Amino acid sequence: MNISFNEQNRVFKLDTEHTSYCIGIVDEENFVGHIYYGRKLTEDNLVYLMRTEEAPFVPSQYNRERTSFLDSFLMEYTGNGLGDYRESTLEVRTMGGHTGVSLSYVSHRIYDGKEELPGLPATFGKDTECKTLELTCEDPVLHLQIILSYSIFADNDAIARSVKIVNGGQEPIYLTKVLSACIDMDNDDYEMISLHGSWARERAIQTRPVMKGKQSVSSVRGESSHQDHPFIAWKKKETTEENGDIYAMNFIYSGNFLAQIEEDQFDNIRVVMGIHPNNFCWKLEVGESFQAPEVICLYSADGIGGMTRNFHDLYRRHLIRGEYKDKKRPILINNWEATYFDFNTEKLLSIARQASELGIEMLVMDDGWFGCRNDDNSSLGDWQVNEDKLKGGLKYLVDEVNKLGMKFGIWLEPEMVSPDSDLYRAHPDWAIAIPGRVGSLARNQYVLDLTRKEVRDYVYEMIAAVLRSANIEYVKWDMNRQLSDIGSYGLPADRQGELFHRQVLAVYELQDRMTKEFPHLLLENCSGGGARFDGGMLYYSPQIWCSDDADAVERLSIQAGTALIYPLSTMGAHVSDCPNHTVGRITPFKTRGYVALAGTFGYELDVTKIPEEDRNMIPEQVAMYHKYNDLVREGDYYRIANYADNHYYDCYEVVAKDKGEALVTYVQVLGRPKMQSMRVRIPGLEPEGTYVIENAQDWPEIKQTQYKGATLHYAGINIPPLTGDFQGRLMHLIRK
Numbered sequence: 001m002n003i004s005f006n007e008q009n010r011v012f013k014l015d016t017e018h019t020s021y022c023i024g025i026v027d028e029e030n031f032v033g034h035i036y037y038g039r040k041l042t043e044d045n046l047v048y049l050m051r052t053e054e055a056p057f058v059p060s061q062y063n064r065e066r067t068s069f070l071d072s073f074l075m076e077y078t079g080n081g082l083g084d085y086r087e088s089t090l091e092v093r094t095m096g097g098h099t100g101v102s103l104s105y106v107s108h109r110i111y112d113g114k115e116e117l118p119g120l121p122a123t124f125g126k127d128t129e130c131k132t133l134e135l136t137c138e139d140p141v142l143h144l145q146i147i148l149s150y151s152i153f154a155d156n157d158a159i160a161r162s163v164k165i166v167n168g169g170q171e172p173i174y175l176t177k178v179l180s181a182c183i184d185m186d187n188d189d190y191e192m193i194s195l196h197g198s199w200a201r202e203r204a205i206q207t208r209p210v211m212k213g214k215q216s217v218s219s220v221r222g223e224s225s226h227q228d229h230p231f232i233a234w235k236k237k238e239t240t241e242e243n244g245d246i247y248a249m250n251f252i253y254s255g256n257f258l259a260q261i262e263e264d265q266f267d268n269i270r271v272v273m274g275i276h277p278n279n280f281c282w283k284l285e286v287g288e289s290f291q292a293p294e295v296i297c298l299y300s301a302d303g304i305g306g307m308t309r310n311f312h313d314l315y316r317r318h319l320i321r322g323e324y325k326d327k328k329r330p331i332l333i334n335n336w337e338a339t340y341f342d343f344n345t346e347k348l349l350s351i352a353r354q355a356s357e358l359g360i361e362m363l364v365m366d367d368g369w370f371g372c373r374n375d376d377n378s379s380l381g382d383w384q385v386n387e388d389k390l391k392g393g394l395k396y397l398v399d400e401v402n403k404l405g406m407k408f409g410i411w412l413e414p415e416m417v418s419p420d421s422d423l424y425r426a427h428p429d430w431a432i433a434i435p436g437r438v439g440s441l442a443r444n445q446y447v448l449d450l451t452r453k454e455v456r457d458y459v460y461e462m463i464a465a466v467l468r469s470a471n472i473e474y475v476k477w478d479m480n481r482q483l484s485d486i487g488s489y490g491l492p493a494d495r496q497g498e499l500f501h502r503q504v505l506a507v508y509e510l511q512d513r514m515t516k517e518f519p520h521l522l523l524e525n526c527s528g529g530g531a532r533f534d535g536g537m538l539y540y541s542p543q544i545w546c547s548d549d550a551d552a553v554e555r556l557s558i559q560a561g562t563a564l565i566y567p568l569s570t571m572g573a574h575v576s577d578c579p580n581h582t583v584g585r586i587t588p589f590k591t592r593g594y595v596a597l598a599g600t601f602g603y604e605l606d607v608t609k610i611p612e613e614d615r616n617m618i619p620e621q622v623a624m625y626h627k628y629n630d631l632v633r634e635g636d637y638y639r640i641a642n643y644a645d646n647h648y649y650d651c652y653e654v655v656a657k658d659k660g661e662a663l664v665t666y667v668q669v670l671g672r673p674k675m676q677s678m679r680v681r682i683p684g685l686e687p688e689g690t691y692v693i694e695n696a697q698d699w700p701e702i703k704q705t706q707y708k709g710a711t712l713h714y715a716g717i718n719i720p721p722l723t724g725d726f727q728g729r730l731m732h733l734i735r736k
């Protein structure tokens, strides 16, 4: 990794192991231009690539058409309203009501390491592990400083970008849009990849051509959302899983976002990402600064899979923190689908007793243990134990569970309040609301206004009191509604536009306080399933509940979409009850186990009630988890076939970093008559290494059990047709 500055040409060059990124300062106005992003180059004089002298866009002092220049030049970051008519990344409103803003390079700093972003999640690394370039730019009229940061890593090709705005002027200014990153480049017939979904079917992969105009994905729901995802990639048409150019941006943030590709009149593209400008307006007093969240930019020449593996490594090493960062997680059993709200101490203990005998390591008590919460109509905010349900109290239950040799975990939804709660009755103004309007309910609840310090402190003390009261070793932090009716009784009129972002900052602050006071806690974020599965949350919790749909077949595509960016170690995945509570499908218990193995692994069922045959399989699944989890958590992930595309089968693989072993998961979703065996190519192995199928007994149809890595990759292996729908198998390959 290296960052250099060629003073003569005024070119910055950032080199990761396989990529180069070049920025040029041009013209007497010191515009910051984008020159190149792609495969690693040794040459640093790329100034000739900048189209500064192509008529009619001549930026000379005497013969300039500034609007034409600004509207075509490839920028690193943009101002607004002065001639660049493409999507802007920074917009302001002065006290005089004007919106023009521009930026010119002033100075720079290159340093070892990477600074924290105050109050925000961000990637990190030691001084020996990363380097940062900080470009300080200024609007010469407003005296607004715009500091662009770029950090690179010794062991990864990602570039982490962020932007800080400092008001160096004489009066306050309103920031009405601050995106975090912009990449301008020539189009190359790109296709855009994005993730879309809904409740219970999050993050389906979508690919579409990049066309003239703007194509965007976004959330204005106050969270990253089930619907869209703060991720965007653009790749050449011919790019495959294994080969070809792909670029990507992923936002380390959990609130409103905009991610967009715009193709302009000259066939250039501008890709931007940042906080969505809708309902955003931040008042910056003189001398104050605003820090925009981080965007991870990636280029890979090794196809979609190359991009994925870079993201996984980056997040495992430089984003996820805490005690469980590199540790196997306890196998948990959660009572949500087992009991919903209908449980008591005895019921939970009966589940725990049975579970502990089967090798399950932690009981998680889900929603319904507090206030008078017997359905979802009440009590959020009243975090006192319901002793009618939990006779003897929480500590008694936890101690009894601990006596069984199991850990205990609890569900919380700290950001919310039910209208039918003591908290709301005492403080109706603590909910986010617009005065004079009847608030819009979602799941019968309102969102607490965490922008107010007294509300944050109250919420923190409530949850900390619960955690201090017993030996609680895991928290599932849920958020079951999106934001609406944006209004705060605590913010002045000209700061209401800060609410969305301040609310996200408040959630980060609460999780930061909690993980500091309880450093041994395993935190799992959740939002009505997987609506807040994002890089921001991963900074606080090493795992996130992927989706409320735990059906093994639905999970194939949900987990494939999630794993496009996020490591398998982060995906909350459980074996759930059948018929599945969301789609009614009946799948074999074995297959449910194989699919959950690709995530954190656990159970979401009443283990005392499931068929004995299934229950008897649990010890085997537990052993399988212990056998494979190090590999699944730490290995390189390869997508081989996606059921969402081929409608027949799904296949993926995890290869150990030293290529000594690999685990292939194969799920034949639908049985078909008169089928040949399926030729499956298994990549990522050492080409000349000899691999044996370690669990050959599970593949009686396959006679040959030993292959060279290259043979498995290029020629493949024939997987026999399996009888029945929803049939899964694992293949464990070991290098001899």
Ligand code: DGJ
Residues within 6 Å of the ligand: 336, 366, 367, 411, 478, 480, 526, 527, 528, 529, 530, 545, 547, 548
């Ligand atoms: C949504 C979560 O995704 C579920 O697992 C469960 O915890 C419910 N909320 C409880 O209300």
